[in-house]
Amino acid sequence: MNEHIARQLREAAEAHQPDRARMLARVQRGAAGPAVRHRARSGLRSWPKIALAGIAAVGALATGGLAVAGIAPWTPQPPAATTAPADPSPTLTPTPTGSAPPSAPPAPATVAPPAATPTVPRPTQSASSRAQNGPLWSEGSIDPHSTVYWAQSNLTLRTGQPLTSLTVELRVAQTGDVRDTGNWRTLPTDDFTVTVQESGGALVYRWVLKPGRTVPAGQHEFAAQYNHATGVRAAANDGYRVDAVSAGGSASVSGGFSPGR
Template identity: 75%
Template sequence: MNEHITRQLREAAEAHRPDRARILARVERGAAGPPVRHRAPSFVRSWPRAALAGLATAGVLATGGLAVAGIVRTPPPSDTVTTAPASPLPTKNPSPTVTPSPTPSAAPGTVAPLPVPAPATTTPGSPRPTPSASSRPVNGSLWSEGSIDSHSTVYWAQHNLVLKTTQPLTSLTVELRIAQTGEVRDTGNWRTLPSEDFTVTVQESGGVLVYRWVLKPGRTVPVGQHEFAGQFNHATGVRSAANDSYRVDAQSVGGPASVWGGFGPAG
């Protein structure tokens, strides 16, 4: 029995001619797709049939495997290593640049006058002294000096009059005369003597802006140095004070006295 089976297997193996193309196709399909699961042979099959089939299959595979080994070669593993690109570091946003806003320049304007006592009330004009073209700063008990205040600008000016007396005055009239040189306008006036002792007027007449202080009846100006000032705007530019003047008329126990003059740069 065994010899018979062995002879049949040998004859079948010698007569077998493998289909090389078919074997290669099956190998390629097997490599491309998932392996096909074969149903396990039934145990109810007879042993001779199963053994014969098994031997035949082994022979086919042995013969076909030799043929396939010469044709199909497994490619060598690649040495190239693929890595994921490195994530770029987050770019730090530059800090915003703070631009200071440009500071606006102060527009030129009228320079504020120096602090002065409460402004006097303007009243109707009183008799004024008659100015003279010549200058007489000293007379009897009186001494005087006119000057342009150092705080004056190209838009605004202040004229100062310093008056000194060596005797008490029972009558006093002080007058500052500012020539109208263009846009001359009153902006204030003051004196170092009590404001309630004087009647003050400010008016423009004949092209001249006139400041006048008149001592009220029954009041007295004490011995010492006293100051009077007139403030005004004028046309832009350096203003000439050549035609500006002052005059003072006073009465003391020694008799009447008058002084007059002009305004020069402050000493």
């Protein structure tokens, strides 16, 4: 409420002059008068008079109170200070300075190894397949194209000098149903006499250089072919021997047959 409204209230209170004595006497007369009996209908008519008298008295008291309030100076009271609750200190969660260790890599998927392909066992080696003597060098082996029914024994011969005499002998042990199916050499066919016969429990292949012929220096091949009993044939008892003559004299080499490569 500002000063202007307070001034208006004071002026209105000073201008009003209620007749308090008259109003009080009227109320007292109404309360002290003899009771008059009336019918219920008449009693209802007298009620407004009493009600008006009571309202008038209340109004007078209220007006007087308003006038007193208007005269008394009014000082506005400042609103009660409210203190906002202090914000709670935020809870600090410690942050790890180091990075988390990397997760372990997934274990690699286990792959089953492919099923092994059955292979045919190779024949066993009889003795040292290589030999060297003078100008001669030799090596015996079982041909890698051999099967469980048929085989070929190979002999590689090298000579550092021309040979004027040469005899090559291959022995294939009789391990069961061993039968000749052929032979060949890299030297001219007409230069050799070739025989195949069984002797001492073996099939013997022999190449003999004809008189007057010469084997040139270099590498030469001799091969014996044969059937045998079904299965992997052991060549442990097979062997070869080479006898030769050159300008440097006589020389011989011998050995067995290694599994084919």
